[in-house]
Amino acid sequence: MLTVEQALQKILEAVSVLDAENVPIMETLGQVLAEDIVSTVTVPPLDNSSMDGYAVRSADTRGAAEKTPKTLKVIDTVIAGGISKKEVTPGTAIRIMTGAPIPPGADSVIQFENTDDAKNKDASLNQTPTQVNIFVAASPAQNIRRAGEDIAQGKTILKKGAVLRPAEIGLAASIGRSHLKVVQRPVVAVISTGDELTELGKPLPAGRIYDSNTYSIAALVKRYGCVPKILGIARDNEKDLLKKLKQAQDADMLLTTGGVSMGDYDMVKDIIARDGNMVFWKVKVKPGKPLAFGKINGRDKNGKPRSIPHLGLPGNAASCMVSFELFVRPALLKMMGKINVTKPTVSAIIEDSVKNNDGRRIYNRAVVEKRDGHYYARVSGPQGSGMITSMSQANALVIIPEENGGVKKGDTVQALMLDWNQEVNL
Amino acid sequence: MLTVEQALQKILEAVSVLDAENVPIMETLGQVLAEDIVSTVTVPPLDNSSMDGYAVRSADTRGAAEKTPKTLKVIDTVIAGGISKKEVTPGTAIRIMTGAPIPPGADSVIQFENTDDAKNKDASLNQTPTQVNIFVAASPAQNIRRAGEDIAQGKTILKKGAVLRPAEIGLAASIGRSHLKVVQRPVVAVISTGDELTELGKPLPAGRIYDSNTYSIAALVKRYGCVPKILGIARDNEKDLLKKLKQAQDADMLLTTGGVSMGDYDMVKDIIARDGNMVFWKVKVKPGKPLAFGKINGRDKNGKPRSIPHLGLPGNAASCMVSFELFVRPALLKMMGKINVTKPTVSAIIEDSVKNNDGRRIYNRAVVEKRDGHYYARVSGPQGSGMITSMSQANALVIIPEENGGVKKGDTVQALMLDWNQEVNL
Numbered sequence: 001m002l003t004v005e006q007a008l009q010k011i012l013e014a015v016s017v018l019d020a021e022n023v024p025i026m027e028t029l030g031q032v033l034a035e036d037i038v039s040t041v042t043v044p045p046l047d048n049s050s051m052d053g054y055a056v057r058s059a060d061t062r063g064a065a066e067k068t069p070k071t072l073k074v075i076d077t078v079i080a081g082g083i084s085k086k087e088v089t090p091g092t093a094i095r096i097m098t099g100a101p102i103p104p105g106a107d108s109v110i111q112f113e114n115t116d117d118a119k120n121k122d123a124s125l126n127q128t129p130t131q132v133n134i135f136v137a138a139s140p141a142q143n144i145r146r147a148g149e150d151i152a153q154g155k156t157i158l159k160k161g162a163v164l165r166p167a168e169i170g171l172a173a174s175i176g177r178s179h180l181k182v183v184q185r186p187v188v189a190v191i192s193t194g195d196e197l198t199e200l201g202k203p204l205p206a207g208r209i210y211d212s213n214t215y216s217i218a219a220l221v222k223r224y225g226c227v228p229k230i231l232g233i234a235r236d237n238e239k240d241l242l243k244k245l246k247q248a249q250d251a252d253m254l255l256t257t258g259g260v261s262m263g264d265y266d267m268v269k270d271i272i273a274r275d276g277n278m279v280f281w282k283v284k285v286k287p288g289k290p291l292a293f294g295k296i297n298g299r300d301k302n303g304k305p306r307s308i309p310h311l312g313l314p315g316n317a318a319s320c321m322v323s324f325e326l327f328v329r330p331a332l333l334k335m336m337g338k339i340n341v342t343k344p345t346v347s348a349i350i351e352d353s354v355k356n357n358d359g360r361r362i363y364n365r366a367v368v369e370k371r372d373g374h375y376y377a378r379v380s381g382p383q384g385s386g387m388i389t390s391m392s393q394a395n396a397l398v399i400i401p402e403e404n405g406g407v408k409k410g411d412t413v414q415a416l417m418l419d420w421n422q423e424v425n426l
Numbered sequence: 427m428l429t430v431e432q433a434l435q436k437i438l439e440a441v442s443v444l445d446a447e448n449v450p451i452m453e454t455l456g457q458v459l460a461e462d463i464v465s466t467v468t469v470p471p472l473d474n475s476s477m478d479g480y481a482v483r484s485a486d487t488r489g490a491a492e493k494t495p496k497t498l499k500v501i502d503t504v505i506a507g508g509i510s511k512k513e514v515t516p517g518t519a520i521r522i523m524t525g526a527p528i529p530p531g532a533d534s535v536i537q538f539e540n541t542d543d544a545k546n547k548d549a550s551l552n553q554t555p556t557q558v559n560i561f562v563a564a565s566p567a568q569n570i571r572r573a574g575e576d577i578a579q580g581k582t583i584l585k586k587g588a589v590l591r592p593a594e595i596g597l598a599a600s601i602g603r604s605h606l607k608v609v610q611r612p613v614v615a616v617i618s619t620g621d622e623l624t625e626l627g628k629p630l631p632a633g634r635i636y637d638s639n640t641y642s643i644a645a646l647v648k649r650y651g652c653v654p655k656i657l658g659i660a661r662d663n664e665k666d667l668l669k670k671l672k673q674a675q676d677a678d679m680l681l682t683t684g685g686v687s688m689g690d691y692d693m694v695k696d697i698i699a700r701d702g703n704m705v706f707w708k709v710k711v712k713p714g715k716p717l718a719f720g721k722i723n724g725r726d727k728n729g730k731p732r733s734i735p736h737l738g739l740p741g742n743a744a745s746c747m748v749s750f751e752l753f754v755r756p757a758l759l760k761m762m763g764k765i766n767v768t769k770p771t772v773s774a775i776i777e778d779s780v781k782n783n784d785g786r787r788i789y790n791r792a793v794v795e796k797r798d799g800h801y802y803a804r805v806s807g808p809q810g811s812g813m814i815t816s817m818s819q820a821n822a823l824v825i826i827p828e829e830n831g832g833v834k835k836g837d838t839v840q841a842l843m844l845d846w847n848q849e850v851n852l
Contacts, residue, residue, distance in 0.1 A: 004562070011762070024646070025626065025641055025654070026641060026644060026648075026654075029645050029648055029649060036701070040665045041630055041636075043635060044635065044812065045630070045632070045633055045634065045635060046632075050626035050810070050812070051687075051688075052687050052688040052689035052690075052692070077690070079621060079623030079662070079689070079690070079691055080620055080622035080662075080689075080691075081620065081621035081623070081633065081634060081662075082620060082621070082633075083632075083633055095690075097687075097689035097690060097691060098689055098741070099622050099635075099689050099741070100622075101633055111688070118489055123780075143808060145812060149808070149810065150743075150810070150812060150813045150814065150815055151815060152470050157815065157818075158818070162831070163647075165645075165815040165818075165844075165845060166642050166643075166645035166646045167642065167747065167814065167818040167820070168818050169641050169642060170638045170641055170642025170645070170743060170747065170817070170818075171637070171638070171814050171815060171818045172641075173626055173636060173637070173638035173641040173642065173815055174635070174636055174638035174743060175636065176624070176626050176627065176628075176630060176636040177576055177626065177627075178626035178627035179627075193494070194506055194507065194525070194717060195505060195506060195508070196506035196525050196526075197507070198602070200451065200599055200602050200603065200604035201602065201603075201604035202602070204467055204471070206471070206472075207471055207472050207507065207508075207509055207527055208471065208507060208511075209469060209470060209471060209478070209525075209600070210599060210600055210601065210602040211599070212596045212597070212599035212600035214594050214599070215451055215595050215596055215597070215598075215599035216595060216596025216599065217592075218452060219452070219591075219592035219595040219596070221594045222452075223455060223591075225593055228452075230452070236505070236506075236507075244498070261477075261478050261523075261524050262477075262478040262479075262538045262539070263478035263505070263506075263523035263524055264478075264503070264505070264521075264523060265505055265506075265523060266478070266523075281670050313542075315524070315525070317576075317596060317600060318774050321592065321593065321596065344846055370777065371494030382575070384476070384575065384576070385476070385573060386470065386476070386571060386576060387575070387576045388576065388593065388596050388597050388600055388762040389576055389577060389583065389597060391593040391596070391597070392583075392584070392591075392593040392594050392596075392597045395735070411674075413852065417488060418591075418593075420593060420770055420846070
């Protein structure tokens, strides 16, 4: 049976970065750039003012103070997006707004607050006074942003592989890009298997359970920036399962839940083995031992044959979510072109003793909290692999190694953080 | 001028939690539950097997071992979703699959691996053998999940106010809920103002800049789970601005960038003051001093008058993003019904000295990294308020307090984490 690391390695080796696509910039949030972005423009385009005030020759303001103002003749007003045709000559100033180009002759900007202009401001909008009193001496280059100080033309502002956060989207927009070439978001087909399952919203026959796995798994797919394709419940017969698998064949990944144990009707693994290519089945992990990984035959949008990675997750409600975090998330992130596919972990002091004698690594659902500068982890209730309540109460999975028989209260353990502050959007 | 805390308090006091709506469960990710969810069902519904194997009377297996197996007569097979009509009597066993109800008479389940069934498994699917050899003694209740052990009927499984992560979505699905009552996602109108702005994808006239703020701000809105309504560029004249404001009147919040400084054409703050209700203008923060907050008059979907919170963000590319993180994000989270509206901070050792003598709190763009168990922060390049490249290189904002003249290299500072691992979807 494979260890967690061995299983993960086999999965990561078998999946590849998806093709690139050209997408409107507002749809790229969280995707990975598939091109270097070289600036075709200069930002800012010209030397310009970082303040509302007066463009002056700094020499003219020497010795200016509250009680000994310097008086300058105002010869023009220039606004952002405009250009003054006049030159600041000795004894003159041009009224200038933030972002407006510095007029020839000026080497400094004095903000309104250091002139007598502000006092008259409310009297009338857009009135250029004939003269202005300056109350402070300006140093050369003061309040001037140089052309190209943020982005020089020809500079590579973003490299292939960058994850597009709001700042990267803003940066690409600042050079005028309306579309970006990004790695596609994986489309992930989700199928639940089992005769015991009932669809949400329908009456529940005796002894049956609702299909929750479709929704927890599809929500995880969405949460990590991929696109779930919900295919519903496949019953425990070959015909139904094959029908659903056919609907999954244009997806980039297939996730099934259930059908991977030792039972007679656990056909998922048998069908991967028969019609596809089974890479492994079973991992030394708890919960989640019955995890099948292989490839099934599919077709791309153009009908070209290709093989689709298929993870057969266990059917238990908590197991399938833990398996997703450990094995599916890294695979999807790799397919999205991301380099860092590991979830953050913290060192935490465990507040419960946990035995581990069966040779499998345990990932217990837990609540991790910071107190007095240390992280503490407590197990979030009963850990039965079917129990989803303890998953909902958890914000982390604490790792109980397969060696040493377990951990004792007070030991330091590694906690894989599912969520910080119980938030999806940090 | 208000401090950061005072400004934030005024904003939070002025916004309210939005109304609830009933939404298909798959669309609720990241939203806040607006109802208590009480289970109408029992999960699991009946005592059932957690393994594929044989339901037995544990007393019948006493003394069983590899060399001294106990032989039992197999009288039936029961699968998940099925119910056996037979009773396990002394000397008999019922073949049982994971999730199938425990038949009357049985008090224990022996997994296939501890019987001679597994060896014959591949020979034919779904074949019930006439007898089975048991190789281990079973203890009572072994491999049995009790009815209701995860969810008892009548139990409150999720409380009003819970943030819906994949686990909560799975939990609600497990009791059959196809829709959930959640607090609405805020719709946020986004307007950029300025004659100097050019739309993405169009040629750039001399001296003009592209409108990047629309996209960085809309991406932030989306990133935190809200819905951006992009209204484009308003030119620096009252008519154009009023026209755009009218298009924003059915939004839950209005964000403008630019038009809030001291300049002649900074009409945004003047129009809030005249047509709405200006709460404050200017905050002791750098970047981002010119921040206007007020309410404008709008109408809800039914045409009923209401006032809409309006944040007039500074026009500089980095300033408006920093102002969003400090002031808009907490307001949106409150409107979404979230309780924890603060972004996580870490204590970090700063690797640059930063002066602060102008009485404003500085939020410098920085890279925070963990090395040898400590967080270190270094400033990510020039901090000009128009510079978005340093925002793209940052994963945090380090806080330089307004007291004490600044911080020295080696001092411990607080860093507000924008992103962990430069990732949007952690």
